[in-house]
Amino acid sequence: xxxxPWSTPTPAAPGAEVHVMASRFETAxxxxxxxxxxxxxxxxxxxxxxxxxHGVALRARVLRRTFLTxxxxxxxxxxxxxxRSEPHRSSARAAAAYMKESxxxxxxxxxTELPLGWDExxxxxxxxxxxxx
Numbered sequence: 001x002x003x004x005p006w007s008t009p010t011p012a013a014p015g016a017e018v019h020v021m022a023s024r025f026e027t028a029x030x031x032x033x034x035x036x037x038x039x040x041x042x043x044x045x046x047x048x049x050x051x052x053x054h055g056v057a058l059r060a061r062v063l064r065r066t067f068l069t070x071x072x073x074x075x076x077x078x079x080x081x082x083x084r085s086e087p088h089r090s091s092a093r094a095a096a097a098y099m100k101e102s103x104x105x106x107x108x109x110x111x112t113e114l115p116l117g118w119d120e121x122x123x124x125x126x127x128x129x130x131x132x133x
Contacts, residue, residue, distance in 0.1 A: 007048060018073060026102070
């Protein structure tokens with residue numbers, strides 16, 4: 001399945017520090033993966049309209065039941081406001097029923113480092129997963 005490449009809803013101010021969130025989700029079943037994938041475009045559209053969103057990308061490996069997300073935000077509050085808003089809030093709660101594993105990590109970077117790449121996100125997710133064990 002194709003990835004949803006990085007897009008920049010609102011460019012960050014020059015010299016700004018941005019809050020980054022990466023996630024890795026693995027569903028327990030292929031049906032769960034398909035459900036997750038079908039919800040993804042709506043959530044990406046929501047992020048693109050969210051106040052304080054500076055970037056978003058999705059790496060979908062449906063047959064492997066694995067999804068990676070990467071987003072950049074004005075600050076942690078902007079990220080959390082998005083996470084608590086609809087349709088993300090309901091979708092996240094529903095996904096918990098078919099999720100096998102999830103890993104989330106956050107950090108900050110200078111706005112000049114946007115757009116973000118998958119290598120750094122995957123490295124940080126692997127470190128977080130190790131720390132969580």
